Amino acid sequence: MKWRILDRQIFWNCVIALTVLCAVYFTFFSLTRGIVDVFPFLYFLPIILFVYFYPHRGVMFSLFISAVYILLIYYYGFSDPKLIAVSTAWFVIFVTIGVVTSSFAAGLRDEERKYKRIFENSQAGIFTFDCRNLLIKEINDKCAQMLKYKRNDLVNRDLSVILPESVNRDQFISAIRQVSSTGEVELIFHTRDGTVRQFLVTATIVPNYTAICSAIDITERKLAEKVIQTAKEELEIRVLERTSELTKANDVLREEIQERKRFEEAIQLANRKLNTLSNITRHDILNQITALVMYLSLAQEITTDPVVRDHLDKIEQITHLIQKQIRFTRDYQNIGTKAPHWQNVGHTIDNAITDLHLGNVALDVDLDDLEIYADLLLEKIFYNLVDNSLRHGEKLTRIRFSSVQDETGVVIICEDDGVGIPQHAKQKIFKREYYRNTGYGLFLVTEVLSITGLSIKETGEPGLGARFEIRVPLKFFRFGNPGDEQ
Numbered sequence: 001m002k003w004r005i006l007d008r009q010i011f012w013n014c015v016i017a018l019t020v021l022c023a024v025y026f027t028f029f030s031l032t033r034g035i036v037d038v039f040p041f042l043y044f045l046p047i048i049l050f051v052y053f054y055p056h057r058g059v060m061f062s063l064f065i066s067a068v069y070i071l072l073i074y075y076y077g078f079s080d081p082k083l084i085a086v087s088t089a090w091f092v093i094f095v096t097i098g099v100v101t102s103s104f105a106a107g108l109r110d111e112e113r114k115y116k117r118i119f120e121n122s123q124a125g126i127f128t129f130d131c132r133n134l135l136i137k138e139i140n141d142k143c144a145q146m147l148k149y150k151r152n153d154l155v156n157r158d159l160s161v162i163l164p165e166s167v168n169r170d171q172f173i174s175a176i177r178q179v180s181s182t183g184e185v186e187l188i189f190h191t192r193d194g195t196v197r198q199f200l201v202t203a204t205i206v207p208n209y210t211a212i213c214s215a216i217d218i219t220e221r222k223l224a225e226k227v228i229q230t231a232k233e234e235l236e237i238r239v240l241e242r243t244s245e246l247t248k249a250n251d252v253l254r255e256e257i258q259e260r261k262r263f264e265e266a267i268q269l270a271n272r273k274l275n276t277l278s279n280i281t282r283h284d285i286l287n288q289i290t291a292l293v294m295y296l297s298l299a300q301e302i303t304t305d306p307v308v309r310d311h312l313d314k315i316e317q318i319t320h321l322i323q324k325q326i327r328f329t330r331d332y333q334n335i336g337t338k339a340p341h342w343q344n345v346g347h348t349i350d351n352a353i354t355d356l357h358l359g360n361v362a363l364d365v366d367l368d369d370l371e372i373y374a375d376l377l378l379e380k381i382f383y384n385l386v387d388n389s390l391r392h393g394e395k396l397t398r399i400r401f402s403s404v405q406d407e408t409g410v411v412i413i414c415e416d417d418g419v420g421i422p423q424h425a426k427q428k429i430f431k432r433e434y435y436r437n438t439g440y441g442l443f444l445v446t447e448v449l450s451i452t453g454l455s456i457k458e459t460g461e462p463g464l465g466a467r468f469e470i471r472v473p474l475k476f477f478r479f480g481n482p483g484d485e486q
Helices: 001-031 039-053 053-075 079-120 142-144 165-180 219-302 306-331 345-353 380-394 441-450
Strands: 125-130 136-139 185-190 196-206 210-217 341-344 362-366 371-376 397-405 410-418 457-458 467-473 477-479
Touching: 001 039, 001 053, 039 053, 039 079, 053 079, 125 142, 142 210, 165 185, 165 196, 185 380, 196 219, 196 362, 219 306, 345 362, 345 371, 345 397, 371 410, 380 397, 380 410, 380 441, 441 457
Parallel strands: 362 397
Antiparallel strands: 125 136, 125 210, 185 196, 196 210, 341 371, 371 477, 397 410, 410 467, 457 467
16 A cells, blocks of 8 residues: 555656656747747646645745746846746746645645544444445445455455345445435445444445445344343243233132131131130039039038048138139130230230239339230230239339340330249249149240240349349331320
């Protein structure tokens, strides 16, 4: 490419030099033979040629060649005043032509360089072709690289080398020939190694039937769009399949829920019938025990034998104990029969102590708006705790409820200032085999709390008072508005 440019430059330099020599020679020849009408026009050609190729030095060249011309006139035709006047005018004309044409040529070259830089440095592929014979006239390096060619390999080649014949190509060329420009058209190009690439092409017609085309490679974008579209279609299919699966699962779950509701209703009905039967049976047993106590009293009044009376007293004690145990089953017959729900602890304690006689014992409840998820017999739990303190506290003056929250949940504390619980009895009081007066109270407290994962233990100091701690795990407590129960 460089050698071609250099050869072209040498050729035109020789042409300019030849025209200069011809103009000077014919001037000399004409002046020596008295011809003065033709030779000035011979200077136009070297001036124009020089200005075209060297616009920034055109003025200096015009001055130089004009000076040669005027010097020849003054030397050979000085005796002719008319010739001197005309030649001076021609001198001014030559210089003016040089100045004007240099200005236009410089501007033209600057524009040419600017558009050449844009053409060569554009990040989009640019190529031109002749609309008549479809020969590629120019192509920039970016476009050649995208097609894996060298620039010179495509110049003056047929357009079909990179843009093979197709319906889209024919429509594209037809549109270019009919209108001065086209919108964005997607065309298939072939690279040097036969790879197919997809380009987005816009074209504009300039004089000499030349089409200037800008091409952007959109192959990767099209592939990405295709992948996205395929993924979208697959996702839609999966969503439909998953929706169908979930619909079927919901139908199965709905049937299971309905079945469970029917099962729960059947259990509730059975529990109601069992409770009714238990109430009737318990009432009949208590009536029989009442009659038994009456006959024991009569027997104690009749007999005077101390051994018999001693046996009768023991029978009476056992009978009263049976009465208490039966009454206890009445209080706890509904344990676990209904679903647990959220209960405000402060309000539950207030309801629990309604039937208890506190006397001079002060009750302090400091639980804010604490709510816990527990069985409906929660009220019985607090009733038993307060009742135990009143029964066994002896020197009791105060009972206090409070709470402490940590990372594992919340602890509800019930403490008093009574005599406390001996060390050896701390674990036994929660067992069914150990009871005093109240029977199975604390054992049932443990059972009721365990329904929703709650637990209880005694941590008080003997002689300083009892301290019961009810631990409530996370998600089984909350702080709501006072009286907000669900």
